Amino acid sequence: MKRIAVLTSGGDAPGMNAAVRAVVRKAISEGMEVCGINRGYAGMVEGDIFPLDAKGVSNILSRGGTFLQSARYPEFAKLEGQLKGIEQLKKHGIEGVVVIGGDGSYHGAMRLTEHGFPAVGLPGTIDNDIVGTDYTIGFDTAVNTATDALDKIRDTSFSHGRTFVVEVMGRNAGDIALWSGIAAGADQIIIPEEPYDIKEVVANVKNGYLSKSKNHHLIVLAEGVMHGEAFAAKMKEAGDNSDLRVTNLGHILRGGAPTPRDRVIASWMGAHAVELLREGKGGLAIGIQNEKLVEHPILGSAEDGALFSLTEQGEIVVNNPHKARLDFAALNRDLSN
Amino acid sequence: MKRIAVLTSGGDAPGMNAAVRAVVRKAISEGMEVCGINRGYAGMVEGDIFPLDAKGVSNILSRGGTFLQSARYPEFAKLEGQLKGIEQLKKHGIEGVVVIGGDGSYHGAMRLTEHGFPAVGLPGTIDNDIVGTDYTIGFDTAVNTATDALDKIRDTSFSHGRTFVVEVMGRNAGDIALWSGIAAGADQIIIPEEPYDIKEVVANVKNGYLSKSKNHHLIVLAEGVMHGEAFAAKMKEAGDNSDLRVTNLGHILRGGAPTPRDRVIASWMGAHAVELLREGKGGLAIGIQNEKLVEHPILGSAEDGALFSLTEQGEIVVNNPHKARLDFAALNRDLSN
Amino acid sequence: MKRIAVLTSGGDAPGMNAAVRAVVRKAISEGMEVCGINRGYAGMVEGDIFPLDAKGVSNILSRGGTFLQSARYPEFAKLEGQLKGIEQLKKHGIEGVVVIGGDGSYHGAMRLTEHGFPAVGLPGTIDNDIVGTDYTIGFDTAVNTATDALDKIRDTSFSHGRTFVVEVMGRNAGDIALWSGIAAGADQIIIPEEPYDIKEVVANVKNGYLSKSKNHHLIVLAEGVMHGEAFAAKMKEAGDNSDLRVTNLGHILRGGAPTPRDRVIASWMGAHAVELLREGKGGLAIGIQNEKLVEHPILGSAEDGALFSLTEQGEIVVNNPHKARLDFAALNRDLSN
Amino acid sequence: MKRIAVLTSGGDAPGMNAAVRAVVRKAISEGMEVCGINRGYAGMVEGDIFPLDAKGVSNILSRGGTFLQSARYPEFAKLEGQLKGIEQLKKHGIEGVVVIGGDGSYHGAMRLTEHGFPAVGLPGTIDNDIVGTDYTIGFDTAVNTATDALDKIRDTSFSHGRTFVVEVMGRNAGDIALWSGIAAGADQIIIPEEPYDIKEVVANVKNGYLSKSKNHHLIVLAEGVMHGEAFAAKMKEAGDNSDLRVTNLGHILRGGAPTPRDRVIASWMGAHAVELLREGKGGLAIGIQNEKLVEHPILGSAEDGALFSLTEQGEIVVNNPHKARLDFAALNRDLSN
Secondary structure (H helix, E strand, O other): OOEEEEEEOOOOOOOHHHHHHHHHHHHHHOOOEEEEEOOHHHHHHHOOEEEOOOHHHOOOOOOOOOOOOOOOOHHHHOHHHHHHHHHHHHHOOOOEEEEEEOHHHHHHHHHHHHOOOOEEEEEEOOOOOOOOOOOOEOHHHHHHHHHHHHHHHHHHHHHHOOEEEEEEOOOOOOHHHHHHHHHHOOOEEEOOOOOOOHHHHHHHHHHHHHOOOOOOEEEEEEOOOOOHHHHHHHHHHOOOOOOEEEEEOHHHHOOOOOOHHHHHHHHHHHHHHHHHHHOOOOOEEEEEEOOEEEEEEOEOOHHHOOOEEEOOOOOEEEOOOOOOOHHHHHHHHHHOO | OOEEEEEEOOOOOOOHHHHHHHHHHHHHHOOOEEEEEOOHHHHHHHOOEEEOOOHHHOOOOOOOOOOOOOOOOHHHHOHHHHHHHHHHHHHOOOOEEEEEEOHHHHHHHHHHHHOOOOEEEEEEOOOOOOOOOOOOEOHHHHHHHHHHHHHHHHHHHHHHOOEEEEEEOOOOOOHHHHHHHHHHOOOEEEOOOOOOOHHHHHHHHHHHHHOOOOOOEEEEEEOOOOOHHHHHHHHHHOOOOOOEEEEEOHHHHOOOOOOHHHHHHHHHHHHHHHHHHHOOOOOEEEEEEOOEEEEEEOEOOHHHOOOEEEOOOOOEEEOOOOOOOHHHHHHHHHHOO | OOEEEEEEOOOOOOOHHHHHHHHHHHHHHOOOEEEEEOOHHHHHHHOOEEEOOOHHHOOOOOOOOOOOOOOOOHHHHOHHHHHHHHHHHHHOOOOEEEEEEOHHHHHHHHHHHHOOOOEEEEEEOOOOOOOOOOOOEOHHHHHHHHHHHHHHHHHHHHHHOOEEEEEEOOOOOOHHHHHHHHHOOOOEEEOOOOOOOHHHHHHHHHHHHHOOOOOOEEEEEEOOOOOHHHHHHHHHHOOOOOOEEEEEOHHHHOOOOOOHHHHHHHHHHHHHHHHHHHOOOOOEEEEEEOOEEEEEEOEOOHHHOOOEEEOOOOOEEEOOOOOOOHHHHHHHHHHOO | OOEEEEEEOOOOOOOHHHHHHHHHHHHHHOOOEEEEEOOHHHHHHHOOEEEOOHHHHOOOOOOOOOOOOOOOOHHHHOHHHHHHHHHHHHHOOOOEEEEEEOHHHHHHHHHHHHOOOOEEEEEEOOOOOOOOOOOOEOHHHHHHHHHHHHHHHHHHHHHHOOEEEEEEOOOOOOHHHHHHHHHOOOOEEEOOOOOOOHHHHHHHHHHHHHOOOOOOEEEEEEOOOOOHHHHHHHHHHOOOOOOEEEEEOHHHHOOOOOOHHHHHHHHHHHHHHHHHHHOOOOOEEEEEEOOEEEEEEOEOOOOOOOOEEEOOOOOEEEOOOOOOOHHHHHHHHHHOO
């Protein structure tokens, strides 16, 4: 390939810029040309496409968010949108595209693949819930931000002898809650992948105070379970009589300068995406498994390791969905005594 | 005086530990003995008082919260509580006390003063709303934490072309909102000390997007105006049609390692409190005005510069309450164009 | 004035970008045009001047360094350079200039003033050693960075029972050493403005270990006294037998995202510089004294409050040079016991 | 086992406290007793051993350094010291010991193993150069600190158009240099595991400036190659004529609050060490390989996966020493164009 493009799609994640920079720099070092696409698939369909050079990405490595911007674009789920997008790519002489984002972005890449247009997916989301990879770009930064906030809240929690429920992002996956909870020494971590008993939660709080082993109590709650206020209400209903407060870390988890780990992973994956396209390979998603770069077919059969399969009715089946670290949930129970 | 005590009261603030350390170390360097009182006035009345030495405060300078803990204790508003507290102090041989906290803490110090027990107040609160001082211990740290969060939210705001309403602490004072808003380049800052017109707020948002000068919009809202969700609802009612999100920074603003400035100010004030007590002076609150240490009578007449006066009915009058930096509000309007 | 320019000169300092942004945005809000000058006086003389608009400064508020870049340019000390620079300014229709930097930058502004060209100086240096101001843009950030590093070094110092000499920037002024030293709980702070006795320094180290009150020892040394290695050698000569290490924080103190305080101060000063030029006032340097904005004539008599006077021989006399906070040096001695 | 002990040895690393906490908490949750040993093997031989409970480790998770302190103790290389140490352990009823540290610490654990005393090693060092593991406790934090410093230095480097040589720790391994260099977008990374040609280094600098693609240049140098000053001198000798500066990050890389990743890894490994001892297993070192916990015999044959073997002459052979990520070195060359 002579000319490729790169876009970011879905929720922004720290390290997306580092990945874009790697795609651009690696492509140039391979003698290829590279274009940026603004606002994800929306910009692709609208033709909001522009050339990028090495200098154009020289200040973005350490910056949060995505300078290419992102946007939701449900129209790309329809055939018309897809064909229009591919037409625009061809008009700009683009032979392959790197898509950085989460599930929705991968679905878009899957459609490009269906139509025979070479696309390579990179997992970019703070939630760490993408199939085919142990780590996603942005996860490490989000865990750092969450842990930093939890450390701060612990100061107040201790000073006032309070119980805190702290809600962190994670609609389907408890990974941010688990990692930041262990890192901050949370007394309890509640995640969507594991059942909990509200009476036991309340009993744990009570026992901590009674045994004098704790003067405060920190509960980390993944958003996918329910909102913090609702969880606190359930606790009160179940008999909690501690001085209970709720904080929702909300959108601060999305932004910020990426951690070195996210920058390195993004750089590594971004460069590899170019290598695949250079060899003419598309329809693949890059991941990190066992600390090695891997690639899976985006679309195909489960036996072939494809991330998604289509049923005869055209429904998307997710093969091998991301699994929770239930061993980490157990670890925290041992350490929070 | 031979023996003094120190307590923290009200909401915790980063730098309280630095102030306690300074009180302890300075007292020791002056040949005095010093005790810590746990959980503020509650601990005073209960006699939860213990000796402190130089080594006992050697690891707390950089830690958020207050290792002496804090507590609300409405009973100290009553005569009985006050007398009981003084009795406990005397029982422990304590001749003077340093009180670190906000308004409520100062009221307690005022009562001790009324009863002739020497107390010196230090302004410790993130809100910067204490009378008699330009800066309170904890304010600089809270502004740093808020700005850091706003910088992160801006990443997402830019990446998605969104409008964000970010609520920051500040029930009576907009200082955190103003300083962090200017620091983060907020497009609008809404504070309790200044009226606003919701139609104008919405028009500003609209004009920013229309003029293409902005692709996103950041509004910093002090909690004293109303909650973020309510404000966003008002904006929608007034015709806002942007992609609007709300985040409440909540309790993360209270904790965290104090900034150097908070540590230095706390150290400076804490040492000075000991100097006053050593000279037998009580009934005073220490502040920083024009970058110099000042002290004001806690209770007395406005002419004498006292922070509080009592009416004949016994009601507390606040002389010269803290004023908002309306010049900073105007400055931000000039810079957010 | 209709059109002004802004430059940064001398060593870069965090917050310079915030000041440039404020100059640009405020000028625009006053209906003026504004240009940037690259690489300080060098760019002025070479005519490296370009128009700036509001959007052009929209991402720089939180960024360290100076996007206008800076450069040493000794040629501006000569008449020829000065006249050439003014010629360039006039060629670009520029009627006034804002100069952000340290001592050398102020000397340049003084020369412009001599030639009748309106210049306003803003104090931008991490060293806090500029005449006519209590605080310089960049100082707060440098203190934060230094304190953060000292906190880290203390971890190792404690873990190994070591003595550390940590050198921080400050050729003439011990301000960074004093503030960061107090903030980090340094055992000793050595600054150029205060004599020290190396035997006493070593005795303090020894006594700390002997008395068992300390298991480690942290000495903060301002670069203006001597280099850390040399100081350590002197200590060893004077009989120190502790496990002694040296670290020089070096250039990390110059960079980094400015603290909110530096951003606010820079914004406040930058906007005020435009107000002065708008009123046709030049030959002034802006400072903060007693937490208020002040302006002093750059050149004139000491009685008129001018920063600099010229002798009959043309030598520059600094009136009221920056003074060290010797009270802070004493404070730290009390608190490091 | 009923009673175990834990010690930290060698250079301190962020996360050692988290590992100690995990050992203590996990042991208690398994019904075992646990002791801390102060100052590594020195404290073991001197019997500086004390009981630890859950509350005693409740505030250390987020703290840098090691609260158990560390010390060099060459006497433990001798038989006499080893036997004395084991005697002390037995005197305190200790049946197994967890050793957290680097190479030297592992050698000590090997000796305990030789004498039949159950020891489990955890890799704790910022250098990431321990055999039998992909990651060491403290590495992620050191990379974060180094990257943060490099980001700051880049601000100044850009502002002044300078070349910087930044020396980072890493006597044998270039891992810190590689990860932080990629993360900070270093123009060149020089590590001990890869040869370099000083003429090529200088040519790269020159070409960057000539091609106008770079206005500054950042070289990250691992300490194991040579010191920064020496490298800069070699560059000058080889014809570099850029404005060249040197900074040595030095000891700030050792300290600081551990990153969440280091806290999680340390917690995970610490808990697993207790599981091994509980099952009566000793003579093992825990590592992370392919994101899974693994354990290797500390002493034995290479075929059995042992970390160390002893020759007939008693010399220590390191099997499978840590390997540099030469792929990352190549990656950075592609991205720094």
